Amino acid sequence: MACGEFELISRYFGRELCSRHDVEEGIGDDCALVNVSEKKTLAISTDTLVEGVHFLRDIHPADLAYKALAVNLSDLAAIGADPAWLTLALTLPKVNNNWLKAFSDSLFDFLDYYQMQLIGGDITRGPLSMTLGIHGTVPRGLALKRSGACVGDWIYVTGTLGDSVAGLQLLRDKINIHDQVSRDALIRRHLRPIPRVPQGKSLRDLASSAIDLSDGLISDLGHILEASSCGAQLNLDALPISSVITKNFSAQQALRWALSSGEDYELCFTVPEMNRASLEIALGPHGVSYTCIGKVFPQENGLTFLKNHKPVKICLKGFDHFRMHEGCI
């Protein structure tokens, strides 16, 4: 039976028979939020990466360690948290010292950069996979949730969209481009996504909601809209596409990737009109572009699209490991 990851989680693990008073958000946002003191909330997230599903078999261990941590940091970024501690459960088919050295060197470099500490580890034997548990802190009451968007808010994304999937397709030899600089840039965007941690922290006081783009814009914005009981209108002409993509691929391909491809790990967030003017002060210094791509509408409007100022119809689904992946169920 084909069944999506989100549906499975909701159906079998969405129950909350015991609702602890210290749990502010359980399953359903980028991180769980638990209140540990009057001033502090912990943000906790966990992600598994399986060989052949989430990463290619021949990925360099340094890239793998980087990406595994980046993916988890991106969840903290989406909630506006300060990264703090990591747990790593690593399952290995065999002991390869060169692999382990390269993996752990890369992991610790990246942890140091974020002043994080690895606090727990488990190594087991089995097919190559890993589960990271990431913990961050956020001042109580300031976490960015998916559920805070309001009608009239503006929808933004950081960076550019679709580069990661182009890099993946290049690595898989599904597409080819001759310009080596472009090729390297796209592959780097796939292997070394930069989690928008400083942006998330800067948006704590300004954004009404946020999510990181792991599954694709339509899918991930859909989570904000569902949690906030809103609709939205996206301006397709405004979607930020990198010059590398524009130069090497058709506008239609670029649009398709921007809307539905996963793993860009940019932030998508909504901002009330009154906070728009403050965005430049908050985000400008980080040196990464941010772009207004649409507006929040009432729920009954659904998700609609404008192109050349006219409504257009689009049918695209998000990226879901139990539905979309190659060799899937």
Place this chain on the structure above:
Amino acid sequence: MACGEFELISRYFGRELCSRHDVEEGIGDDCALVNVSEKKTLAISTDTLVEGVHFLRDIHPADLAYKALAVNLSDLAAIGADPAWLTLALTLPKVNNNWLKAFSDSLFDFLDYYQMQLIGGDITRGPLSMTLGIHGTVPRGLALKRSGACVGDWIYVTGTLGDSVAGLQLLRDKINIHDQVSRDALIRRHLRPIPRVPQGKSLRDLASSAIDLSDGLISDLGHILEASSCGAQLNLDALPISSVITKNFSAQQALRWALSSGEDYELCFTVPEMNRASLEIALGPHGVSYTCIGKVFPQENGLTFLKNHKPVKICLKGFDHFRMHEGCI
């Protein structure tokens, strides 16, 4: 290359380039300890279970959910923590609704019993395995660490030793016993170990160190002795063996299991002489036996054994997934 799990963790992941001021214990105890307020410490632990390595392929999903949680609760018990929140990363080869229903029903029953809440989940496609991240709280300064044992302290264990491995051998048809009641009791001890959470909490003010017996008494007591820079003398005649084992197996087999077999999930702890008298008040009401099995000695004495009041030599190694398991590297 044959290489142990503990050695791998220490060699590749034991670095602490960034030592955060809020991390009281990083890698190396049953749980990591992080201080989140002036009064509260969080205990965090993560464990992975892989099909064919940590559980049998035909295990019932209800038993699997129970055991996965029990194993992690046992880590909290060893630190003296109150269970609070769980994250679950589940990797499944395919979607089987009956399996998922039985697994999740069992998990939530057990979570409710401990007033815990599942706060984060991830479901991915791949070979069956799961990683649980468990979080508990302990009053600041009262966590039971491996490093607190002192020369002269008495060594105790809860419950009885070796039942779990006998249950596993029965399930694997490696041994057989005809008495169905005994057989069921041992299998139950393997499939449904009871984490000693209330005992751990009661020991906060009394024990100088503690660990849970996941890898076998010699291996796990060894961790206490190493962390505390001590030696120990164990009285083999005092090791608590269940009547089921005594009735069905030789004394030698029972002794071997008690010393070196894993997954009993009892607590091993050390108690200063002055606190011994308080143990009955603290542990008695929980209805599980506890037994003094030896004494902490200076490190230079190493680990020695007494039988019939005379020194004996024993050579046994612990249970380590990269060294001991069948079909291992």
